[in-house]
Amino acid sequence: MVPMGPLLRHRLPLLLAFTLGVLAGCDSESDVLFEVTVPPETPADAVLRLQGADPGLGGSSGQGLELVSQGGRVFSLKTRLPKDEALTYRVWMSAPAEQVALDASGQPVPGQTVTLTKKSQTVGVSVERWGPPSGITQPQTVFVVEVPEDTPQDSTLYLPGNQPELGNWDPGAVALYKAVDGRHALSLSFAPGRKLEFKLTRGTWETVERDAQNNDINNRTLTTGTGFERVSITVEGWAKPRPPIPPVLTGDIRYLEVTPSNATLKPRKVIVWLPPDYKDTPTRRYPVLYMHDGQNLMDASTGFNGEWGVDETAQQLVTEGQVEPLIIVGIYNTVDRIAEYTQVPAAPQHAEDYPDAGRADLYGQFLVEELKPLIDSTYRTRPEGQYTGLAGSSLGGLVSMYLGMKHPGTFTRLGVISPSVWWANQNIITQVNALPGKLPLRIWEDIGTDEGDSSQDTTETVEDAQALRDALVAKGWGVDTDLKYTVVEGGQHNEAAWADRFDHILRFLYPQPPLVP
Template sequence: MPLPGEETEEAVEPAVQGEVEVTFRVTVPNYTPDDAEIYIGGSFNNWNPGDPKTKMTKIAEKTYEITLKFDAGTLVEFKFTRGNWETVEKGEKGEEISNRAIKVKDPGVYEFDVKHWRDFVERGDIEVGIPHTLTGHFEKFQLYSPELNNERTIIVYLPPSYKKDKEKRYPVLYMHDGQNIFDTATSFVGEWEVDETCERLITLGELRELIIVGIYNTGEQRLSEYSPWPFSGDGYSSEGKGDLYVDFIINTLKPYIDTHFRTLTDNDNTAIAGSSMGGLISLYAGFRNPEVFGMVGAMSSSFWITGGKIFEFVENAGVDNLKLYIDIGTAEVEQALKDTRNMIDLLKKLGYTDKNLLYVEDEGGLHNERFWAKRFPTMVKFFFGK
């Protein structure tokens, strides 16, 4: 995926003219599943991470290659994946890496080494040497979802008084992409600092104590689980498992949390929040089940990816009593900014006012964890502030 400000190789005059055959050969980590399919996505195929035309051939144990043709002098940027951006390669310490780049000069074989895969790092399946940054009290466990027929990691933040006051009950905030919200060691490209923020605001007396449930995404199924409707295009696809994912939260996860932790179970004390696709599924969950979720946080939401279906769904839901926090960065994709503004207009048309709708446009804000961390205090205080 092209990233602003990345450095590329200096221009060099090609040694040959015309079309050049280049073979990309890559060695993948030993823990890579034996049946894995390896792809190369880049500037030459619209950054499609699972393009059938760029599926690599296995030539040896953990080694794959593909031969492609380019005009001499072409600057080629690319990354290796296992079929989608949720399984893209990462660096030696699990960090995000810049796009790989070569200047095509002569025919030949270019060899590369993938250090880690994103989904393995984010799930915590492997240790990558990045220090953990958890602040406060946590419990972490695996929970099977009969709705989705998969298992996922759940991480639960407990407020400062939880271990001391054995009678007190607490409101709950459910958050998607759980590996990104508390811990740098498991995050994609930085964490939201949710734990540090809550500890600080609680100490300052600005925030009610609350329990936060982080639901890890499942890597390659993330887009499907976070969208209620199927879609395909531009290298992205979804089977539309959003209803099953919401069912999992309501019918399996929430009962487990309410049974094993001292929670306030009513909708006035239950919030759901996320960013990007997580914002989309949060808004959908709130309007689908307002009797469960009384508060919804939708940051930098991917309303655009549904072809407008989320607007129709919200308009027809007949729900006007949720407490909604919605935001967007003005430096995000123009369509995302336009769609977010359209959503705000629709919500106001439905009767939402400043009393139950907080809209934030972050001037210069980008679509990443750093800006979601910056805006998280505003959201959490809107829901649970004193």
């Protein structure tokens, strides 16, 4: 055995003490991995931090340690923290905006506590939703969208729909942001019970979502709730070029180009359907039905979302003797459709969304003083008011009701189809109530049960339509005599739904045998 030198014998206690101290220090700390699972609407560029009172969770700035994205919805960080101590921490977002973790009810999540008991340990954390430090009390709807693989990386997604919050169907107004895991997201607040209709686009209707086979899809729908809801959407594909839809027109179709004398109204096209015997009976004169949104009536190649099939339906009913032979005139709309189809400006809360509304009087003047005389001089019509009708859907239904009351000597047969009674806080009902008495109008009014169900004034509803019916009845109209009111079970707010009931509308407004003047 080699004898120990004096110096080594002197230092040995110090070395032992140091070693034991190091070992004791290691035993008192834990290498911890925090794994944080975030909600799918978390922004892709989010900066997330984990912060606590312990110096090991403070970071150099005291704001906490920055978590690192691991792909998908997981962020993580590694640090060393004391063992066997209750440690309190919180997870928060410092960018792109300061947000804190909230619970399902919208209240900030209090600091969470963990006690580390192992030399190496993993702590899993889940964030339900994000929000401001004060929390969220109003209803919140979060849209989370998964896109197909062929979506261009630089794409911005938009959510157009039937509410001002959704841009009133402007395809490039309401943008989503890029979220984690390759998704896109958007958070909006709606009053409870709103019936939403919407689609996804990449900024234009030419880039609207379609199914995987490049077919058009129906509007997505959602009735908003009272609290927090996350709506997951999967886009199957985006619109790709496809062969133009060939015009499928039935019967004798004519076109006119019309420029209103008032420069406020834009030039427009007019489509005219003539009855089957028009050429063969040169002395016969015909009643006329004027219809709004003319490009959607007879030609799918020009329709917004298909066509009504007005030409096919009228051709069949007239040929079979189910309706009186008539002429149908479709007036194309313009970019000023909302302005021309509304009788008064928008309600104050929506004035910014519809700044040019309330031009129905001007539009009606064009119909009465310019278009109708042109039609009467060009075709063999029965120009008297008792033979002349006016019909349309949605705002077109609203303006038909209004112009029928405004010009009862010109239009006496009204197709008030899915009317936008909500406009300007139900102003059309106010106008009916102000009538001195019943007018000589034969009115078809209808609504579908799936068009809307809300107390808000931004969507068509069964309750609104019924209120209009009740106002007309109070003025003397008789249900099933000169007022036909129909609630269509499952009826939606689109061209296909209106096509399904156009035959009933024609039979009521232009029955065979003809109405006795």
